């Protein structure tokens with residue numbers, strides 16, 4: 137049967153829930169195939185406190201650099217420490233709010249160490265096969281308190297569509313995250329829908345509210361250290377943070393060692409332009425750091 141919205145499975149969080157101390161890799165593989173998402177409780181507990189500290193410090197640094205931020209049309213303001221701000225609600229102390237924090241594998245040792253965690257990589261190879269590389273340098277997002285930005289429902293493939301399976305995302309809560317704080321929603325089974333048409337929204341590319349609503353999605357609350365895995369085509373997003381403290385998350389992304397972006401962009405205009413250049417997409421300038429297995433020489437890649 138061809139997947140469409142009406143045939144998506146309706147499940148509970150318990151159906152896709154795993155615990156780090158009792159992993160069943162066959163069930164993980166089945167959840168991935170059927171639902172394109174699952175959660176592993178406690179997986180990043182050894183790292184979460186230090187990474188949270190690093191995200192907090194980078195966020196404070198970014199706020200102090202706002203006067204030197206540069207504007208990118210349709211995207212937002214970048215501070216020198218590579219933190220992205222977007223417009224804030226009118227009730228804010230500032231006219232800009234934090235979205236993506238400039239904390240990554242080059243700036244946080246704990247974040248990089250966590251990307252190479254042995255158990256995490258065993259889960260990832262179950263999903264992607266033996267040869268796996270990091271896609272990009274890790275991503276941290278912060279929702280500021282009292283209304284910090286929503287991330288509208290979207291597929292990551294709208295931002296970075298790949299040649300093969302695409303990256304597996306492992307999103308980790310750096311603090312306990314409930315509904316009020318803006319816990320992540322996923323739409324189980326939506327990874328079978330292919331890449332859907334996205335529009336420009338307050339949180340960049342997103343699905344039209346008329347087509348997809350939070351009611352179509354499953355909310356996954358969690359404790360600091362819990363990790364939600366999702367497919368590049370799995371619809372996901374999160375609502376505002378209405379609590380009185382920041383809501384930080386960190387995300388690792390992994391892909392097959394031979395995979396690469398064919399269409400990239402964070403606005404509809406950028407994506408349309410990239411679609412014109414799809415024939416030029418190549419692996420040669422997209423070699424990520426290998427975290428499992430080995431990269432075989434490929435003459436077709438035009439790299440040494």
Ligand SMILES: O=C(O)CCC(=O)C(=O)O
Pocket residue numbers: 277287292318319320372373374385387
């Ligand atoms: O911060 C979140 O809850 C979602 C982040 C996200 O959807 C993304 O980076 O693709």
